[in-house]
Structures are given as C-alpha cells and as structure tokens.
Amino acid sequence: MKRVAVAFSLLGLALAQEAHRVGITHPFSPFNRETNFLLVWVLIFAILVFGVVAGALAYVTWRFRARPGQQGEPPQVHGNDRLEVIWTVIPVLIVFVLFGLTARSLIQVNQLPPGGLKVEVTGHQFWWDFNYPELGFRNSNELILPAGVPVVLEITSKDVIHSFWVPGLAGKRDAIPGQKTLLSFTPEKPGNYYGFCAELCGPSHSRMLFRAIVLPKEEFDRLVEAAKNYAPPVADARGQAVFQQNCMACHDVQGKMPPAVIGPELGFLGNRVSLAAGIVDYTPDHLKAWIKDPASMKPGVKMPGFPQLSEEDLNALVRYLNGLKVEGFDFKGLPKF
Ligand code: HEC
Ligand SMILES: [Cu+2]
Structure with a gap:
C-alpha cells in the first residue's frame, strides 16, 4: 500500500515536472x-x-448465429438495393x-491580416532563425512575439525540409529551401510556448526545438526600443577577444559582427530561457558544456567543439556571452505552455 502511494506521488511529481505540454x-x-x-x-x-x-x-x-440442431448452410442472401x-x-x-x-x-x-508583424523564419540543421526585417533585429531559437498582435511568418529553409510547429499557437508549416511559405496567427496569452521541427531532417531532428516567447504588447514594444539602441555589452574583455578569435566566423551579435548566417545569432543570449535550439535550459553551466563539446549534446551538430580552450578562457567567454542581453527583461518567469 505504501509502495503504491510512493509510486503515485512520484508519478505526480513527474507530471508536475512536465513543464511543457505538447x-x-x-x-x-x-x-x-x-x-x-x-x-x-x-x-x-x-x-x-x-x-x-x-x-x-x-x-x-448475434442475430444470425448458428443455433443448436441447425443443419447445413443457412439461407444465402444476395444484395439489397x-x-x-x-x-x-x-x-x-x-x-x-x-x-x-x-x-x-x-x-x-x-x-493574412493586414498590418501583421512580419518575421522571417529560417530552418537550419538543427536550429531556427527569426529575423524581424521591419524592426531591425534578429534572434535565434526563441521567437519573441507581442500578445494580441497578428503575426505573419515567412518560413523557409537553408538546407533540407523542416517544419515549423508551436502546438499551443499554430502550425505546422513546412520550411522548404528556396521557397517561402506563410503562416499567420495571433497569440493571445503571454507565455513561453514549446515549439519544434515536425519534419524528419537529420540525426538531430528530435533536438531541433525552439520556444515562442509571447510578451504583453507594452513589454514587446519596450524590447523593440531596447533592441534599436542596443550596443552589445562587453562583460568581459578577455571573453570578447576569445569570441572574436574563435566564434565570430559563424556567429553574429546583433549585426555588429559579420557574417551571420552559419550559426545562431547570439546578441540576446543572456536573455534566453533555453539553449542550443531549446534542448536544455539556458544556464552558464550548460553554455560551458555546449562550447566544449556540442556534439555530445546534439549528434551531427554543425558547430565544432572547443576542448582546447583553457578553463580561464572558457570562463571569460561564458561571462562575455552571458552579458549579451537587454536589461530589464526576465522571460523565465512566463507561464509555460
Ligand atoms: C563553424 C561555425 C561555428 C563556429 C566556429 C562556432 N559555432 Fe557556435 N554554433 C554553430 C552552429 C551551426 C550552431 C547551431 C547548432 C545547433 O543547434 O544545431 C551553433 C550554436 C551555438 C550556440 C547555441 C545558440 C543558441 O541559439 O542556443 C552557442 C551558445 C554557440 N554556438 C557558441 C559558440 C561559441 C562561444 C563559439 C566559439 C568558441 C562558437 N559557437 C563557434 C556554428 C559555429
Ligand atoms: Cu528540422
């Protein structure tokens, strides 16, 4: 009896831990x-x-079952117009x-609602890019949206076919290389929504997740304002130097570092709730583990590992990356859907 109770309370705990419901x-x-x-x-x-x-x-x-004493085949019926x-x-x-x-x-x-907020969505093996051409900023793996405002996504892919899906909001819609597919919806409730790729796209297809962060309209407007005036903070000068030497060829920091298209945009990394296309919570520890050996967290990943970085360089780099954020926003407290 006691064991059953324990099993049930463990189950209850597991269900309570199930943060996102798909x-x-x-x-x-x-x-x-x-x-x-x-x-x-x-x-x-x-x-x-x-x-x-x-x-x-x-x-x-039941009606035409064999009865006791019945001999041979029952009467055969052919057709009934x-x-x-x-x-x-x-x-x-x-x-x-x-x-x-x-x-x-x-x-x-x-x-397609007139005046919807336009976001360009690009699928890559195995992450998502979100560009806001009208607002002049870019974010990867977390699609930030204002509540109550219709959004028009222009979805495409850089490599193979992916599929955009946020079960709580809308989808799915295929992301096809060389082609734009449109998806429009209006998120209503602020929250942190679970999203993922819904088209088998390679060895880490199941690790190609993302989040849709829906903010109250005023807060979104404040974010747009902050993004406009954003000068990437340098929380650690040594970390910045390490970044420029090792990472800049693939990663951009809000258009301040060319190029930008091989890896995710890291400009607002410190504001993230998740890391590496939504597969783990965003924490400095996960960030460190990722930089050392991304393939152990995501097989087939297109980013090389950096096991050669010294512990001091790595810590400085993580401090620098963690400092890349707009102040005054906390998306971790949003309800999860
Ligand atoms: C050859 C290109 C390349 C280089 C060099 C590179 N990266 Fe990456 N990086 C990528 C790609 C591609 C991804 C996306 C991986 C995925 O999720 O599939 C990525 C993902 C990341 C992420 C997760 C981003 C997110 O949105 O969650 C971080 C953080 C990161 N890289 C940091 C670094 C750092 C720090 C360095 C330098 C030490 C570095 N990268 C060097 C290509 C690169
Ligand atoms: Cu995919």
Whole structure:
C-alpha cells in the first residue's frame, strides 16, 4: 500500500515536472480554436461511423448465429438495393460535410491580416532563425512575439525540409529551401510556448526545438526600443577577444559582427530561457558544456567543439556571452505552455 502511494506521488511529481505540454488542444490562438473546431467535428463523425459499423456487425453476428440442431448452410442472401443505396449515400454526405468544414477552416486560418508583424523564419540543421526585417533585429531559437498582435511568418529553409510547429499557437508549416511559405496567427496569452521541427531532417531532428516567447504588447514594444539602441555589452574583455578569435566566423551579435548566417545569432543570449535550439535550459553551466563539446549534446551538430580552450578562457567567454542581453527583461518567469 505504501509502495503504491510512493509510486503515485512520484508519478505526480513527474507530471508536475512536465513543464511543457505538447497538445494541439490548447486554444491560445484563433488559429488553434479553428483547428480544434474541425478536430471535434471529424471526431464526432468518426465515432458515429464506428458506432454504426461496429454495432451492425455485432447485431448481425448475434442475430444470425448458428443455433443448436441447425443443419447445413443457412439461407444465402444476395444484395439489397435499399441498404446499398443507404450505405453509399450517407458516407458521401459525410464526406461532403467534412469537405465543407475543412474548406471553411482552411480559409479561416490562411487569411493574412493586414498590418501583421512580419518575421522571417529560417530552418537550419538543427536550429531556427527569426529575423524581424521591419524592426531591425534578429534572434535565434526563441521567437519573441507581442500578445494580441497578428503575426505573419515567412518560413523557409537553408538546407533540407523542416517544419515549423508551436502546438499551443499554430502550425505546422513546412520550411522548404528556396521557397517561402506563410503562416499567420495571433497569440493571445503571454507565455513561453514549446515549439519544434515536425519534419524528419537529420540525426538531430528530435533536438531541433525552439520556444515562442509571447510578451504583453507594452513589454514587446519596450524590447523593440531596447533592441534599436542596443550596443552589445562587453562583460568581459578577455571573453570578447576569445569570441572574436574563435566564434565570430559563424556567429553574429546583433549585426555588429559579420557574417551571420552559419550559426545562431547570439546578441540576446543572456536573455534566453533555453539553449542550443531549446534542448536544455539556458544556464552558464550548460553554455560551458555546449562550447566544449556540442556534439555530445546534439549528434551531427554543425558547430565544432572547443576542448582546447583553457578553463580561464572558457570562463571569460561564458561571462562575455552571458552579458549579451537587454536589461530589464526576465522571460523565465512566463507561464509555460
Ligand atoms: C563553424 C561555425 C561555428 C563556429 C566556429 C562556432 N559555432 Fe557556435 N554554433 C554553430 C552552429 C551551426 C550552431 C547551431 C547548432 C545547433 O543547434 O544545431 C551553433 C550554436 C551555438 C550556440 C547555441 C545558440 C543558441 O541559439 O542556443 C552557442 C551558445 C554557440 N554556438 C557558441 C559558440 C561559441 C562561444 C563559439 C566559439 C568558441 C562558437 N559557437 C563557434 C556554428 C559555429
Ligand atoms: Cu528540422
């Protein structure tokens, strides 16, 4: 009895630890409410069809079962025009109704609102880039959005096909090299939403996650303002030198360091809630482990490890990176969805 109680409390603890719920039934955007509406109707028809077919099968099996003393085959019946018409017409009608409902939902979720916030989303093996061309900043692996404002994502890929999905908000939408796909939705509730790549894209496909950070509108505006006037802080001069020597060829710090396209943007790294495309919480320890040996955390990763850096260089580098942030924001406290 005691063991059962312990097992249950452990289970309860495990469930409480399950910070992000990956379900599509959390209606935190009109987009998801629309798909949920469709899901419910498809389910209703599916249950109806299952009930009728399984019920008819059970009834026939029982009604025409072999009786004691029965000899030879029972009477054989061939065809019944009325029944056949009924079981053809009803499914056709159901298909038409579902077609109508689907068309309605598709039109609804594919509307592009005028004046939506534009974000360019680029999938890479195995991380995401988010560029805000109208606001003049870039962030990787965490898509920061204002609540209550429609957003229009222009989704593409740099290498293979990926797929953008934030179950709590919207999606999925394929990210296809050389092509732009659009996805529009309006996040309603501030929070830290779990996102991931939903198209098998290589050895670390399952580690190609991200977050959507939805902020109250005022806070987002404050962030945009801060990003505009952002001069990357130098929390550690030695760390900056190490960065310039080893990392700058692939990583950019808010457009202040060319180039920018091989690795994630690190300009607001100190503000992050997660690291390495959402696979671990953002902490200086994880950051250190990542720089030393990223492949141990993400097989097939396109970043080389830096085991050769001395402990002092590494610590200085982590201090510098951790200092790359806009002050006055804490995304860790947001509710998780
Ligand atoms: C050859 C290019 C290259 C070099 C050099 C490189 N990186 Fe990376 N880095 C990448 C790529 C690509 C990723 C994305 C990996 C992934 O998540 O799949 C990455 C990811 C990262 C991340 C995680 C970013 C995030 O958004 O969570 C950090 C932090 C990082 N690199 C720091 C460094 C540091 C510090 C150095 C120098 C010591 C460095 N990198 C050198 C290519 C590089
Ligand atoms: Cu992918």
